[in-house]
Amino acid sequence: LPPDASILTGLNQPTLSSLTKYQGCTTVANAADLGKPQFNLQLDDQRITQTGLGKIEILAPTQLGVAEIASESGVTRTGPSTDYSRLTPLPKGTMVTVTGKEGEWLRLDYGAWINSKETKIITGAVAPQTVIRSVGYRRLSTATEIRFPLETAVPVSVEQGNNAFTLTLYNTTAQTDTIRLDDDPLISRLDWQQVSPKQVKYTFNLKKFQQWGYKLKYENTTLVLTLRHSPRLNKSKRLPLSNIKIVLDPGHGGKESGASGPTGYLEKDVNLIVSKLLRDELVKRGAKVVMTREDDRDVSLVERQVIINTQEPAIALSIHHNSLPDNGDAENTKGFGTFWYHSQSHSLAVFLQNYVVTNLRKPNYGVFWKNLALTRPSAAPAVLLELGFMSNPYEFEEIVNPQAQRKMASTLADGITKWFEGIYLTTEAQRTQR
Template identity: 60%
Template structure:
């Protein structure tokens, strides 16, 4: 699977060739490495040995599959945990160190390391709340001084910790209450513009006092002198907050301009609310905050798509929302003077409605003729925004007639065998790397699809490195009918490798949802495989918007029993045939 789900530590351990399971199979541990560190409360041991004798872990036998694979989990205490695996006269020793996630207070009076916030330089508008935080000795009086203002930081009686996004993949995504008696927080509003430098934190306890300068400076921006930036990347990554932990928003086309209303580290907050990395922009000296009007709108048909042209005075930020039979485009920092729109009868668009939803925001609702959308693109040519909505696939006459051997004639499909080269992906109990089975199944699927008349593109056909960026670019350049990224799954250390199995589908844009649900249900039912589920997920190979793009997780490499199905050549052929049949049936339902 993608790096986000393959668990890079697991993926990096094994580079060995497949070891055939036989009576001579030695004791083999695929994961964890001999010296491993984790913050998880438990760990699984993934490996194999010939099934003729017991495998013992710390003197106790463990359950194994028919072929001898194993994946038991063990609880971890803080600090070092030692495991000894024995099989006949063979032995493997592993040390797993569980690290604490709690901040460590210094001996005596003081602040916890790296606990003072803001940790990076920040800039805000006058009157905005600026919050400060520290983890310090209990029962202390804590404050912060910024300029001539002193702000008290009060102890927080209880805190709730959210698990990472990965937790939903193991069904463990509930908030965890935790004591927060050492967590001090406070906020203030500053109305005067200027750079106030680094805040100074003070801690008082039993007559002793400690001061520490914060690492981040605080600046209040002048509303009359805001910087204006221009996006210099083809698709600037806009987010809901100032780090990659925050969700993605609609990418900003190259040339987009916006005023900067806040800063945090190397992130900029733009006037319509999104954040973007500074390196994806350039400052436009002397520019005033971008505002535009819009008058007439026109459209045209080009091969395979309808283009709608929005002539503007300046390129403004955009947002996109897709839903059933609706495509909504929002333009920010825009005021309408529109009286005329040209839109002929169209293969995709039934009607265009527009609304000035706020004084500086216009929304365009495209009512579509079909529930299935086939991809879109946004770009600026000069100051004109061009929205391209792709037409349904043009099936050849043989495809339309439904001849059984050519039902996908006229369909272009991109297959992405996940990982490759140095990036092995997950590994099975005997060291079989995910990258290899991804390629095997993708080639089998390619053959099945070609036999059905499809044109098939592959992101790789050998064991080589292909970056995520290059894979995404291939989708955008080739504009296939659909794009499928082929993967097999793994879990984080706290997962249950023995009892987690099944086929999963991952989608991001609404246009890929129906395909992901259809393929999931089709494969589960036809192959009688367990269901892992269908997930909305922000993955590199689900994000391309020029085609419905789905990432398939076809089973768990680390599950001892399911791995036997994954690595079976006959089952691989049946799987490829079933995926091809599922694609064919889905295309037939949306023609």
């Protein structure tokens, strides 16, 4: 298959090859070091022999050990390289049995893979598993905290749906008879189920459609899930965004210049200009705005993520301008695009896309689910905006035009305001129905 980004140039179909792929399979009865494999290729009377670079070792289960997640948030994937998709990250302290290795990658017993650099290996440990009895909860002023007391920190995964938040605990067996959960601003009901012998699934049915972010961490062996409440919305005409905190992230900066336009104009500069204009528009409407940078400097992707996680804004927006790879059709590729990752960010992405495309009569580049550093934070709905294509000669004129930049900023601020207003109105309608 061509690389994932080829969806952007429409060249994402499988490429046909005249070669046929040979796959073989064998079984080995006992654990052993088989050394380097030798490959033999024979065509008529010609024969080529080559020794492989890697070595093959069949490991006994007792040799594999237990991995403890040593990084703040362990990146788990569907396979043993960064080409494979990400799964729910594992909180620091998670303990999980290793069932296989490929290079520096470890296969974990519940199916995910992780780079061994993010783990500490404990040899001779017993496979971590736990029972769960009661589940506790605490209502904080801006969030609801659910506490899962466990015997050991087991792997977890999260799924967000419409009006539902689902948490799965692996290597866990329920011995639950009581769960207290009073009427809560967020949760209408908690359902749980032992879905398979070692998997317990908790479904939080939510009162409202929009979710405002979550955090997962281990405190010793207690899993703590924090579900954020809605910010206090209001119908003030003058300051509709008062009580709303927004993180604005002007993409790139410093040594990272991003895309560049036909005149050599850099994306990092235009991102900052529009972000500052947008900040001013949002502040005028009452919002508190936190910027990840206010001048031309290096800010790493991780630093930007940390700002979102610690600031806990109502929403986070990353501002970018797009550019096509060299083989793309620069003349005909243009328009405004939005990118989201967690389900909680989808409604904002679609709303802003429609709002900007309609009100600025911008070409519609599209709404994309996309795995990006600035769409991945889970602490708040986070959307990345590509305001236009710097590689398109006509759109570039508009991108660098100060008047068009001001219009873009005020339209985005209006769109954000309207999105919050829509949530406020549906909440009020629900309240009067009850």
